Amino acid sequence: MESEDNMVENLKEQILRLKKEKNAVILAHYYQRPEIQEIADIVGDSYYLSKYAQDCKEDVIVFCGVLFMAESAKILSPEKTILLPVYDAGCPMADMADYDDINDFIKDYPDAAVVAYINSSTEVKTLCDVCVTSSSAEKIIRNLPQKDIVFLPDRNLGGYLAEKIPEKNFILWDGFCITHEKVDPKSILAIKEKMPKSQVLVHPECPKEVRDLADYIGSTSGIIDFATKSDEADFIIVTEEGIMHELKQKNPQKNFYVPGKTMTCINMKKTTLKDVYESLDKMKFQIDLDEDVRLKAFKSLENMHKLSR
Numbered sequence: 404m405e406s407e408d409n410m411v412e413n414l415k416e417q418i419l420r421l422k423k424e425k426n427a428v429i430l431a432h433y434y435q436r437p438e439i440q441e442i443a444d445i446v447g448d449s450y451y452l453s454k455y456a457q458d459c460k461e462d463v464i465v466f467c468g469v470l471f472m473a474e475s476a477k478i479l480s481p482e483k484t485i486l487l488p489v490y491d492a493g494c495p496m497a498d499m500a501d502y503d504d505i506n507d508f509i510k511d512y513p514d515a516a517v518v519a520y521i522n523s524s525t526e527v528k529t530l531c532d533v534c535v536t537s538s539s540a541e542k543i544i545r546n547l548p549q550k551d552i553v554f555l556p557d558r559n560l561g562g563y564l565a566e567k568i569p570e571k572n573f574i575l576w577d578g579f580c581i582t583h584e585k586v587d588p589k590s591i592l593a594i595k596e597k598m599p600k601s602q603v604l605v606h607p608e609c610p611k612e613v614r615d616l617a618d619y620i621g622s623t624s625g626i627i628d629f630a631t632k633s634d635e636a637d638f639i640i641v642t643e644e645g646i647m648h649e650l651k652q653k654n655p656q657k658n659f660y661v662p663g664k665t666m667t668c669i670n671m672k673k674t675t676l677k678d679v680y681e682s683l684d685k686m687k688f689q690i691d692l693d694e695d696v697r698l699k700a701f702k703s704l705e706n707m708h709k710l711s712r
């Protein structure tokens with residue numbers, strides 16, 4: 404019987420063969436499983452991956468992430484075939500902002516700019532002036548002419564931005580990330596007590612009481628950069644645990660600690676090597692968008708890339 408190691412190596416070889424045959428590129432988010440990050444051509448955060456998907460030359464993109472990421476790639480590059488290896492890899496936060504509810508909500512704020520975190524559905528993006536990612540949000544919102552900002556769907560990222568940009572008036576939708584919402588501040592304080600010099604690096608999707616304990620708040624790529632450039636040796640990492648793979652690879656001599664129970668996004672972890680193989684082999688699951696809807700959503704993502712330059 405074939406050993407597990409041999410099976411994995413065999414799958415990787417098959418994936419590389421199919422990738423070449425189909426002129427495909429594999430993109431993976433930092434929250435994906437380590438073996439998916441290893442097989443990927445590009446690993447990054449939502450902003451970097453969406454930019455790469457738009458600029459790359461390949462005909463086929465296998466997007467190892469969640470649905471809104473693959474849809475964003477399709478919105479920006481309709482001529483490319485975008486594959487999401489697991490059809491039900493969604494984002495519960497994005498699902499908290501329903502098109503009809505948002506459509507009603509924004510009617511009360513006709514003078515406000517409607518800003519959507521990229522973690523939102525294609526339909527909701529059609530209602531927005533501009534999309535943002537956690538790494539681009541502050542710059543984009545500062546540059547908007549409107550004083551009033553309707554921000555959705557993440558109340559935590561929105562709350563963080565409201566603190567950073569007090570000259571704007573934020574109206575927040577009440578969504579949140581189920582993975583980042585459950586961090587217990589006490590578990591951070593418990594590590595801090597044992598290692599007072601450790602740096603607390605926090606994703607802005609965390610609630611305020613967790614952000615208040617941070618030495619640094621930033622996107623996944625921001626957290627990786629901060630830890631890599633820092634002279635400190637010990638870091639408490641407060642975001643989805645998939646980021647550890649890149650952190651440890653870039654910083655083998657540093658120590659990374661996770662507060663409390665590991666923070667795992669079950670949707671990000673759905674994609675396996677077998678799914679990537681089957682996705683390329685059978686060209687599934689292809690993202691297909693209604694062209695009118697795509698064109699309306701395109702504006703908000705195009706504005707994101709323009710305003711973040």
Ligand code: SF4
Binds near residue numbers: 434469494522582668
């Ligand atoms: S980590 Fe949170 S925001 Fe990211 S995909 Fe998972 S549920 Fe959505």
